[in-house]
Amino acid sequence: MIRLLICLYAALLPIFAMAQPSRGAYLARAGDCVACHTAGTEGAPFAGGLPINSPFGIIYSTNITPDLETGIGHYTLEDFSRALRDGVAKGGKRLYPAMPYASFTAITDSDVRALYDYFMKEVKPVRRRPPETRLPFPFNQRWTLLFWDMLFVSHERYKPHQDRDADWNRGAYLVQSLGHCGACHTPRGLAFQEKGYTEASPFYLTGAVVDNWFAANLTGAPASGLGRFSEEAISSFLGTGHSDVGVVFGNMVEVIENSTKYLRQQDLKSIAHYLKSLPARAESASFKPTAPAVAAELSAIVTGEIERPGVGIYQSFCAKCHKATGEGEADKFPRLAGNPSVLARNPTSLIHLTLQGGEITQTQNGPNSEKMPSFAQKLSDPEIAEVLSFIRNTWGNIAPPVTTREVSSLRKALRR
Known part of the structure; x- marks a missing residue:
């Protein structure tokens, strides 16, 4: 019986090994490397070419597959480490900090080795030369990044804090x-x-x-x-x-x-x-759902006894999903009462979602995907500002109101 179990284990071990990602593959997931180094859903994984918006122009991500001609197949471990943690490609070309090497500089030597082994041995080489990044002068002078690096990057590996678990x-x-x-x-x-x-x-x-x-x-x-x-x-x-x-x-x-x-x-x-463990910082709002006035206000809104600016728009377009109480519906429609995104000091995301809508992501262990419609054609800028200000100041939410200018500016930006 024991011999049978040993044989069965030996037969199944390769299958279990295939189901588990290598350490390097896992670390690449943790670093979300595929997001920036893949040109959308049609691009080959890690083959680069994704346009990344920056204040100075579009920066295209590089091919990090092990292709010898267009990728990093000719990189040594030292070359790989220098690009990843120091922002310097093989040959000495400095990388724009759209590649977050200022954070990656903290990666340990053993994790760099595991990542290198993964990209060289497990990633499929793809022969693809991404578009060349061409920023206007003076940002096209990559040598100047040396001074940026000296000012803002520590180049230190993560050191565990002895006073923490x-x-x-x-x-x-x-x-x-x-x-x-x-x-x-x-x-x-x-x-x-x-x-x-x-x-x-x-x-x-x-x-x-x-x-x-x-x-x-x-x-x-x-x-x-x-x-x-x-x-x-x-x-x-x-x-x-x-x-x-x-x-x-x-x-x-x-x-x-x-x-x-x-x-x-x-x-x-x-x-x-x-x-x-991080202390509270940069707070400009509050959430006080138990304040005495909240219950009376909520009752008046539900019954229609009061007409605050924005309440009519909310009841017409938002209450069906998010409820008059702002509680939403579990695993379907997010609650607005006390939602950190609603109370953010900057309302950009709230305006963005209202203008363009959105879809709740579907994950293996999460609930079904739900969509929020766009209201860009249904509501004017003043109406959106009014209803979002209502949402940010109801059910115990207390946050700065949204202005018509903020809505108008983002609407124009999203059209570009």
């Missing part, structure tokens, strides 16, 4: 290095540098505008951040795109679909553990 350190490492969360969630300075790369900075992960979306505040801010949500809710959101934290939308959809939904549960828990 293993989960915290694992979460900090994933967030700060491979996950490069700050690339979207940390505001930029005048030189387009992130204003902080670790929790030591008061600006780190406090939210920023990226491609006409506002990447959320990930600090412990109680209204617009993660202060009111448990570690379990945060890890569930990263794994499925749904939880008490809210529902995924915008650029974060790709992050979850390409990266975080593939992470091990323990890594998701570690990330949540680290994020929950």
Whole structure:
């Protein structure tokens, strides 16, 4: 019997090995490399050519398959490490910081080796030469990036904090290095540098505008951040795109679909553990659902006894899904009462969703996908500003109103 079990184990072992990704493949998922280095749904994975918008012009991602002519097949481990962690390609050409090497510089040597082995041995080589990046002068002078690098990049590997537990350190490492969360969630300075790369900075992960979306505040801010949500809710959101934290939308959809939904549960828990340790920062709103006036106001809205600006538009276009109470419907339509995205200091994402609509991502362990329609043709700029201001200041939500100018500016930007 024992011999039979040993033989069965030996026969099934290759199948189990094939089902499990290699360490390098897993790390590439954690780094979401495929998102930037794949030209849309029609492009070959990692073959580059994705146009990345920057304030200085379009930057095209490179081919990082092991093709010898157009990819990185001729890179040594040292070449690979220098490009990944120092922002310098083979031959000495400096990479634009659209490639987040300022975060990747914290990746450990062993993880760099695993990534190198994955890209050289497991990724299929693709012969494709992406369009060449041609920025206007003086941004086409790549040598000047040396000074940018000297000013803003530390070039230090992640060092565990001895006063923190293993989960915290694992979460900090994933967030700060491979996950490069700050690339979207940390505001930029005048030189387009992130204003902080670790929790030591008061600006780190406090939210920023990226491609006409506002990447959320990930600090412990109680209204617009993660202060009111448990570690379990945060890890569930990263794994499925749904939880008490809210529902995924915008650029974060790709992050979850390409990266975080593939992470091990323990890594998701570690990330949540680290994020929950961040103090509240950059808060400009509040959520007070138990205030005495809230219940009376809600009753009056539901019964139609009062007519506040925006309430009629909300009842006509929004209440069917999000309910008059702002509670939404679990696993289908997100709640608006206390939603951090609703209470964000910058309403860009809220305006974007109203103008263009959106679709809730579908993940393996999440609920069915739902769509939000576009209201760009149904509502004017003043009407959108009015209804969003109503949403940001009802059910205990207290946030700055949305202006007609903000709606108009984003509508024009989305038409370009």
